[in-house]
Amino acid sequence: MNTYRKMIADKVIKRSDVGQQIRLQDIHVKPGFNKRAHTAAYEAAQVELVEYLAGGGTVPALEVYPRDEGGVWLVEGHRRHDAFTRLAAAGQPVEWILITPFNGNDAERVARIATSNSQLQLAPIERAAVYAQLRAFNWSVEDIAKRVGKTAEHVRSLLQLCDADTDVQELVKAGEVSATVAVQHVRKHGERAGEVLEQKLTQAKAEGKAKVTGSADAPDFAKALQHPALAGMPGLDKLTPQALAELWAKLPAGLPKGALFVGAVALAQDETH
Template identity: 35%
Template sequence: MSKLDNFVSLKVAAEKKIHGDDVSKVTSFAVAPHLLEIEEGFNARPLNPDHVAEMSLAMRNGATFPPLEVRVDDGHILIVDGHHRHAAALQAISEGFEIKALDCRHFRGNDADRVAHMLNSASGLALTPLQLGIQYRKLIGFGWTEPQIANRRGKSVQHVKDMIQLAEANSDVHQAVNAGEISGTAALKMVKQHGSRAGAVIRESVEQAKAEGKTKVKPKELPGRPHAKVSDKQIIDWLTKHASINAGSGDQAFDTRCYEMDFLIPKTVEGTTDLRTLIASAIIQSTTT
């Protein structure tokens, strides 16, 4: 062993490059909690009071947490990652526990990098599908493509498209999701099937669930997927027996004729363009009424 190998601390190893770049120094700063500020509208995760309380208790019991990521803008120290840790420290202080400083690292990157960093942060609560979609839309606004977002997140491009579609749904869909009346995944299915009517369909299902003493609509209770319960043979038999087909004028040049089919469908699926869903819904309605 050489004298250089006989180092006494990681600080010495990093500063003297004893192992080259294999041991490096990451600078952190001790910042008083009251100096840290929240950037309005940046954090995708609304503070969870229960999570804050758990972290505050852990701090008072001596637990350690990763440094917060911060940036400095015009003399203000803004939190990029670590909002729950900061809130937990403030709560502990308000209850008489002394916390003079929190470990912070200076975040390097632009506005898009900050959003991408927040999405990939492992220290925060998991984002909901709706929260993800809103942040993906921000990245699109910064000039990112869907494949770039998918690559950064380690997700499929379809995942990114789906989350953005949910984020672009009408406000009544967002209200139901944020109120905990339906999951983001189930809401996305309704948006894909009913388009702009998704909110109304969800509202009807929520009201029905509440009438039954429930607080949330389960995916299996949502309308719009009756075709899974109806076989092809049932559809053919039902059409043969019940459908009224009217001949209309067609394209005389090709000696063709157009046909129109009349059948009743429930209002919950009138917004869909999927023919099988429409027919299956009509079958189920006719057999249950």
């Protein structure tokens, strides 16, 4: 069994005036532990952090715990570790890294990801993955909320996002739908949330917008096309939800929802003839 005491005795960890230090090569990242995605925003933040460290900047100690095979596992400080690794790869004299012991069990190590003071906040989909892992440890919504300093409703919403179908999650990852709007649609439409959101995204783009917002209130076209009142309407079989979403954006604002939908159907019929 590997312990801090053993690593100090073996000189794997050294004590200094600023605290305990360990060589960069002895810090290990457990596969799948860190939920942060390497997005464009992450990369931009890392470039800044690397430049800051290269200029002599200092950062807090990495939180770690003993690794049975030797060295330590990283709990908190993945961005800092990545920055140190990049500096070392660039030939900078990076060797001894300041560390501090993390005290807690496996579930508390996961929770630490969500309470990190890193300046680059976790994206909602990343935070949702952390909450889902804590749920797998049989933590209740209330337990998670208390541990990460959030409301129970916040935790409940992100767990619903984590449980949503892949098409919904991909829209959120792409920044085309906010987490809040996605969860609202999951609650209202269930498994059809992704389809409805795609329709609304089509409408939003037709209006020159880049994403679906809370104000995007187009009807559920796929469901509306099945309404008995439209049975037998000429050309109805040629219409698609996506086509109606695009035409919806061409109609004047301020009309009642029913009139707007009828207008969209009429325009669609004109374009299919």
